[in-house]
Amino acid sequence: MADKLRITLVKSTIGAVPKHKKTVEALGLRKLNKTVEMPDNAGVRGMVQQVRHLVKVEEI
Incomplete structure (x- = not known):
């Protein structure tokens, strides 16, 4: 396992399930194609x- 994950929002949350929108926002992703690094x-x-269809994940 890596110690960090690089998470990028690659698909818009417009029209997504409200729970998924909140999950994406809780990950710190506000705009399309923005990236955050989170602990693994x-x-x-x-x-x-939960939102694997909206994000791209890389282990770093």
Whole structure:
């Protein structure tokens, strides 16, 4: 396992399920194609799994 994940929002949240919109915002992603680095833990992995169709994830 890596110690950090680089998460990029690649698809708009317009029309997404409200719960998914809140999850994306909780990850710190506000605009399309913006990237955040988060710690690699079970909580973040769960959030990413929920919105995997909207984001791109890289282990760093």
